[in-house]
Amino acid sequence: MVMGTGQRRTKRGVPEGLWMSCPDCKATLYTKDVEQAQNVCPQCGHHFYISARRRLDSLLDQGSLEEWFTDVRPKDPLEFVDRKAYKDRLRAEQKKTDLNDAIVCGRGFIRGRPLAVCVTDSAFSMGSMGSVVGEMLVRSIERAIDLSLPIVIVSASGGGARMQEGILSLMQMAKVSAALGRLSRAGGLYISVLTNPTMGGVAASFASLGDICLAEPRALIGFAGPRTIWATVRIELPKGFQTSEFLLEHGFVDRIVSRHDMRGEISRIFDYCGK
Amino acid sequence: MEKIFQLPFEKPIYDLEAQLADLEAKSVSQFGVSDEVRRMRRELDNMKRKIYGNLTAWQTITVARHPNRPQTSDYIELVCDEFVELHGDKAFGDDRAIVTGFAKIGDYKVMLVGHQKGKTLKERNERLFGCAHPEGYRKAIAKMQLAAKYRVPIICLIDTPGAYPGIGAEERGQSQMIANNLLEMSLLETPIVCCVIGEGGSGGALGIGVGDRICMLQFAYYSVISPEGCSGILWKDGDGSKEKAAEALKLTSNHLSRLGIVDNVVEEPLGGAHRDHRSTAANLKAQLLRYLRELASQSGEQLVQNRYEKFRSMGVFEEGDPADVLANASA
Numbered sequence: 245m246v247m248g249t250g251q252r253r254t255k256r257g258v259p260e261g262l263w264m265s266c267p268d269c270k271a272t273l274y275t276k277d278v279e280q281a282q283n284v285c286p287q288c289g290h291h292f293y294i295s296a297r298r299r300l301d302s303l304l305d306q307g308s309l310e311e312w313f314t315d316v317r318p319k320d321p322l323e324f325v326d327r328k329a330y331k332d333r334l335r336a337e338q339k340k341t342d343l344n345d346a347i348v349c350g351r352g353f354i355r356g357r358p359l360a361v362c363v364t365d366s367a368f369s370m371g372s373m374g375s376v377v378g379e380m381l382v383r384s385i386e387r388a389i390d391l392s393l394p395i396v397i398v399s400a401s402g403g404g405a406r407m408q409e410g411i412l413s414l415m416q417m418a419k420v421s422a423a424l425g426r427l428s429r430a431g432g433l434y435i436s437v438l439t440n441p442t443m444g445g446v447a448a449s450f451a452s453l454g455d456i457c458l459a460e461p462r463a464l465i466g467f468a469g470p471r472t473i474w475a476t477v478r479i480e481l482p483k484g485f486q487t488s489e490f491l492l493e494h495g496f497v498d499r500i501v502s503r504h505d506m507r508g509e510i511s512r513i514f515d516y517c518g519k
Numbered sequence: 520m521e522k523i524f525q526l527p528f529e530k531p532i533y534d535l536e537a538q539l540a541d542l543e544a545k546s547v548s549q550f551g552v553s554d555e556v557r558r559m560r561r562e563l564d565n566m567k568r569k570i571y572g573n574l575t576a577w578q579t580i581t582v583a584r585h586p587n588r589p590q591t592s593d594y595i596e597l598v599c600d601e602f603v604e605l606h607g608d609k610a611f612g613d614d615r616a617i618v619t620g621f622a623k624i625g626d627y628k629v630m631l632v633g634h635q636k637g638k639t640l641k642e643r644n645e646r647l648f649g650c651a652h653p654e655g656y657r658k659a660i661a662k663m664q665l666a667a668k669y670r671v672p673i674i675c676l677i678d679t680p681g682a683y684p685g686i687g688a689e690e691r692g693q694s695q696m697i698a699n700n701l702l703e704m705s706l707l708e709t710p711i712v713c714c715v716i717g718e719g720g721s722g723g724a725l726g727i728g729v730g731d732r733i734c735m736l737q738f739a740y741y742s743v744i745s746p747e748g749c750s751g752i753l754w755k756d757g758d759g760s761k762e763k764a765a766e767a768l769k770l771t772s773n774h775l776s777r778l779g780i781v782d783n784v785v786e787e788p789l790g791g792a793h794r795d796h797r798s799t800a801a802n803l804k805a806q807l808l809r810y811l812r813e814l815a816s817q818s819g820e821q822l823v824q825n826r827y828e829k830f831r832s833m834g835v836f837e838e839g840d841p842a843d844v845l846a847n848a849s850a
């Protein structure tokens with residue numbers, strides 16, 4: 245639906261190579277140091293892209309992840325072809341990321357407490373939500389209800405709803421939101437973690453529906469892409485527009501939490517809301 | 520009908536209509552209608568049927584955006600016996616891009632929620648061409664919740680290019696409000712009927728689109744993104760590939776009913792809804808009444824359960840061992 249166009253964050257991932265530079269503080273960094281710091285700049289705290297699997301490693305108690313629905317794979321219901329066929333795009337994204345689609349789900353533990361957890365990966369088709377992402381989220385939410393687990397969903401989805409699956413992607417927004425409605429009625433806890441970037445149909449559905457919404461610092465989060473907004477209003481966008489800090493200021497985010505502190509923060513919320 | 524905005528592909532129709540009008544004027548003095556007039560009327564009907572039976576996806580978009588296409592306000596006038604508008608979102612302001620209020624349709628009292636684009640330039644500017652802000656979605660869900668309290672059925676008429684992309688909209692939580700609506704609509708214990716009457720633009724459309732029945736007018740469209748936006752992102756040529764994008768997105772009523780997203784397609788009169796508001800409204804009314812009758816006997820709990828399953832089943836993916844899937848495919 246919308247492409248994230250993080251002006252300051254055009255880098256999709258940590259570049260391969262021994263040295264890298266930080267787009268925020270411009271420091272030249274030893275790549276190993278950044279990786280060891282969960283892809284956070286040791287100088288200024290800039291949060292680089294981190295893959296869904298590595299995020300799960302850093303979030304969960306070591307080795308505690310039991311992955312769910314690992315054999316759900318995307319199809320090409322519209323036989324969509326733009327400059328490239330969706331089928332080919334999918335194959336290329338799968339090869340690049342070693343994922344079936346833009347999400348990893350499962351059960352894990354944080355400081356000994358069990359939870360359901362889903363993480364989208366912005367390296368796969370901009371982390372956009374098509375049928376597979378929607379389905380795996382709903383199944384995870386339903387399982388969280390059945391098992392009385394809290395659920396944490398980490399969004400990294402600049403692509404919003406995936407265009408190549410057309411209306412089916414749009415409907416995933418309603419489908420996942422409805423499942424969260426059930427969870428809420430059942431008294432389940434949902435913590436939404438917003439990371440860079442979270443836009444469009446993902447922002448306008450599950451990512452905004454947490455009982456608690458946490459955001460990594462300086463993430464790009466919004467409904468319409470900055471370019472679309474600029475094209476409509478034709479005035480300069482305010483500084484820091486559509487960042488985590490902007491959302492906090494306007495009352496749509498509860499806390500800004502650095503990647504290093506995320507485990508601790510989530511565990512503390514469980515202390516208050518856990519059963 | 521007086522002079523109306525003509526779409527490029529409609530030109531032969533308007534030309535023939537002009538010829539026919541001339542001929543009719545000439546034959547007024549004579550007895551009855553000449554064979555020639557009759558022949559031309561038949562030809563005109565055939566032409567309309569042929570042109571409108573073979574619209575490309577992009578042409579359908581232009582019909583859905585036709586400035587004379589009936590809007591929510593027209594249906595209020597032509598379908599409803601009474602309308603009591605309710606304006607308040609109780610938080611920020613009255614968003615004129617969405618209209619809400621009590622209405623009577625046949626024997627039913629309903630809550631009507633609809634995008635309104637506006638007809639004059641002044642009205643269009645006030646209503647931002649049906650592009651709602653967060654307060655519009657807040658107003659909509661507040662009125663729907665009010666309706667659910669008394670089991671008043673809800674009718675949502677969808678007609679928007681999309682939710683408004685602006686600074687204020689982001690500051691006031693466009694994502695948050697649309698997301699809230701999706702969640703809350705899924706829980707309302709009253710019948711919800713949605714119809715895409717013109718443009719079904721993405722999240723802005725879906726924000727009032729979670730219903731027990733979803734229908735659309737024949738030449739309306741419903742899409743995850745506008746063809747222009749899709750062209751810019753995937754073809755990277757601005758709106759240069761909007762026609763290709765419109766085709767690829769499968770956003771017409773034909774495709775959407777085949778995909779199982781739309782329950783019914785409401786037929787438009789020959790030559791499109793903009794040519795005949797009255798019969799379009801009659802067709803829509805008949806469909807809405809059928810739905811209201813069908814849903815009347817379901818308990819609130821049943822409605823919520825069925826609505827959940829309706830959306831739960833949307834999506835296409837494959838599952839299982841890839842080798843098995845291949846084997847099944849070739850079997």
Ligand SMILES: [Zn+2]
Nearest residue numbers: 266269285288
């Ligand atoms: Zn830095």
